[in-house]
Amino acid sequence: GIQVEQSPPDLILQEGANSTLRCNFSDSVNNLQWFHQNPWGQLINLFYIPSGTKQNGRLSATTVATERYSLLYISSSQTTDSGVYFCAVELYTGTASKLTFGTGTRLQVTL
């Protein structure tokens, strides 16, 4: 099956710092999403980004589908950004569409 690797696995930032999270996938995909899982387990949709670049406030994402990677940029980080960030890729197999999650990046933002 498709492999989805994220880096770094863990990241500690001081408030105000910027960061880049990476998602590599092993095969062509139909779509890609980025999520933030908060400490209570809720998954929050950040971006639906099969290709190109999108921005939403302090966050932006870029997917280069031909090179099989996506990047999530967090600028001016805040303590509320803490949590786990997942990318997930959608692959249509001909009979079903599956969302496969990456390994995750655990982010801690300190004061």
Place this chain on the structure above:
Amino acid sequence: GAVVSQHPSRVICKSGTSVKIECRSLDFQATTMFWYRQFPKKSLMLMATSNEGSKATYEQGVEKDKFLINHASLTLSTLTVTSAHPEDSSFYICSASWGGWGNTEAFFGQGTRLTVV
């Protein structure tokens, strides 16, 4: 964004009993719902995919008789953990999406933390 509600958020049950978890799409019709399991500090693992009115498709290694999935309507899917044992304790999350294959955005419920004692 679309809203998916999962209930209960937390449940403790005795070993040998069954537990039902509900997943509802509140403001859209979900053609497909997915059930995931997440172990502590791990990623989400897909358990099964369900389409309204048809049998669920289970991932390899997931016991169909242990984890019963029903998708009776376009807004409701249920996961029943039958004869639960302590090793079934985990965080279970559902997601729902609409639209055609390869062009859907998934939205997630709040998750259910199951503890079997």
